[in-house]
Amino acid sequence: MLNFEQRTGPDFGVAAPTYPTARVPEWYRDAKLGFFVHWGLYSVPAWGTPHGEGRVPTEDAYAHHQYAEWYGNTVRIPGSPTWEHHQDVYGTGTSYEDLADLWDSSAFDAPSFVGSLIDAGARYVIPTTKHHEGFCLWDTATTPFNATKRGPRRDLIAEFHDATRAAGARFGVYYSGALDWHVSDFPPIESDTDLFRFRRNDERFARYAAAQLDELVERFSPDILWNDIDWPDGGKGGGDFAVAALLGRYFRRVPGGVVNDRWGVPYHGFLTREYREIDDVIVEPWESTRGLGFSFGYNQAEGPEHSLSGDALIRLLIDVVAKNGNLLINVGPRADGTIPELQAASMAAMGGWIRRNGEAVYGTRPWVRAVEPLAPIRYTQSAGTVFVHLLEPTSGELVLPDELAATGSAAWLGAGAADLRRDDGRVRASVPEGLRGEAVAVLAVSR
Numbered sequence: 001m002l003n004f005e006q007r008t009g010p011d012f013g014v015a016a017p018t019y020p021t022a023r024v025p026e027w028y029r030d031a032k033l034g035f036f037v038h039w040g041l042y043s044v045p046a047w048g049t050p051h052g053e054g055r056v057p058t059e060d061a062y063a064h065h066q067y068a069e070w071y072g073n074t075v076r077i078p079g080s081p082t083w084e085h086h087q088d089v090y091g092t093g094t095s096y097e098d099l100a101d102l103w104d105s106s107a108f109d110a111p112s113f114v115g116s117l118i119d120a121g122a123r124y125v126i127p128t129t130k131h132h133e134g135f136c137l138w139d140t141a142t143t144p145f146n147a148t149k150r151g152p153r154r155d156l157i158a159e160f161h162d163a164t165r166a167a168g169a170r171f172g173v174y175y176s177g178a179l180d181w182h183v184s185d186f187p188p189i190e191s192d193t194d195l196f197r198f199r200r201n202d203e204r205f206a207r208y209a210a211a212q213l214d215e216l217v218e219r220f221s222p223d224i225l226w227n228d229i230d231w232p233d234g235g236k237g238g239g240d241f242a243v244a245a246l247l248g249r250y251f252r253r254v255p256g257g258v259v260n261d262r263w264g265v266p267y268h269g270f271l272t273r274e275y276r277e278i279d280d281v282i283v284e285p286w287e288s289t290r291g292l293g294f295s296f297g298y299n300q301a302e303g304p305e306h307s308l309s310g311d312a313l314i315r316l317l318i319d320v321v322a323k324n325g326n327l328l329i330n331v332g333p334r335a336d337g338t339i340p341e342l343q344a345a346s347m348a349a350m351g352g353w354i355r356r357n358g359e360a361v362y363g364t365r366p367w368v369r370a371v372e373p374l375a376p377i378r379y380t381q382s383a384g385t386v387f388v389h390l391l392e393p394t395s396g397e398l399v400l401p402d403e404l405a406a407t408g409s410a411a412w413l414g415a416g417a418a419d420l421r422r423d424d425g426r427v428r429a430s431v432p433e434g435l436r437g438e439a440v441a442v443l444a445v446s447r
Contacts, residue, residue, distance in 0.1 A: 069297035103151030108337020134182025172224025206235025310349020
């Protein structure tokens with residue numbers, strides 16, 4: 001996967017625009033867990049080629065794309081599994097954009113939906129306002145290709161916004177800045193090179209994208225602006241529709257807001273890592289993002305073997321937080337607005353664990369190291385307490401590191417005081433029986 005902060009756009013030399021100086025706010029670093037919601041036309045077919053990691057040659061990855069939200073591109077690659085699936089299900093007379101009129105969102109209840117994300121531990125919620133397909137999920141004046149004019153006939157982003165604010169969580173918006181297949185006539189993308197070659201970089205499109213983003217900022221004052229796949233080069237200069245001016249307007253409206261790194265300009269907010277395992281602490285604030293399966297949009301072809309179990313999701317959260325990151329985990333609802341049972345089960349498991357162990361997650365910072373090289377352990381710390389996360393509680397025992405051997409007291413979250421004993425020069429703690437079935441057992445060590 002690409003590291004987007006390495007893309008900085010055209011070199012304007014002495015005429016380079018001036019970018020904001022806003023830093024990543026502490027509320028974002030404290031939040032630790034957010035939920036993406038990928039929902040769009042792609043949720044109607046809800047189909048991709050699930051193959052996990054490394055099972056398809058690189059040169060075939062786009063033709064066998066397992067991201068269901070890329071259906072609109074993959075279906076245009078002749079002979080691809082998605083192309084064949086579309087012919088079988090919809091026939092030759094139904095285009096991808098025709099799916100807009102088949103989208104029935106009648107089961108979507110925003111307060112209930114957002115409530116399930118909050119119950120799972122979310123401190124912020126980021127729905128896709130417009131993915132690469134170009135279909136807008138809010139009532140926009142820029143195009144009739146939107147959810148209030150076709151399909152749902154509802155302002156879905158307004159509903160998400162109202163429900164999220166009412167629940168007391170932070171609200172963000174995802175926006176596809178440089179890819180919009182609805183207003184482009186390029187060939188399908190079939191490689192990472194094509195990803196940046198087959199896209200519009202003209203000023204007219206940059207103005208179109210800027211008008212949409214301005215609408216979202218003015219209507220919803222989002223706490224997070226999550227842009228994807230760069231920004232059209234025609235909108236990276238000094239104009240009032242360019243990135244520097246857009247971000248300036250955003251931070252004036254939302255002084256405590258934050259943006260990500262996917263703008264293709266020298267200014268970066270938090271860094272993003274997509275479906276990536278990170279070895280150690282990243283000093284800059286960063287965010288790990290992925291789906292509960294191998295797709296962001298709902299993929300009906302995925303089964304349990306493709307999806308994170310509740311235990312795996314909890315361990316992922318702890319691994320990311322220990323390394324100074326936030327986890328932005330994605331839920332992909334069905335077209336009707338309901339969360340598939342497989343995803344809901346993992347979300348519920350994480351929510352239950354966080355209710356018992358949240359103090360070891362929210363508001364924490366990395367310790368002197370994130371991991372133990374030879375043990376399944378992660379560390380976080382907060383206000384004089386080091387939290388030792390044992391990822392394999394079934395082992396029955398936790399060996400404290402030398403730096404914590406002289407601790408005054410320690411307690412298992414959810415089980416009370418720990419019985420510490422010194423053996424062979426090491427301090428050891430037995431895992432209570434009631435915690436041995438947990439995904440992660442947490443020992444809070446007072447320093």
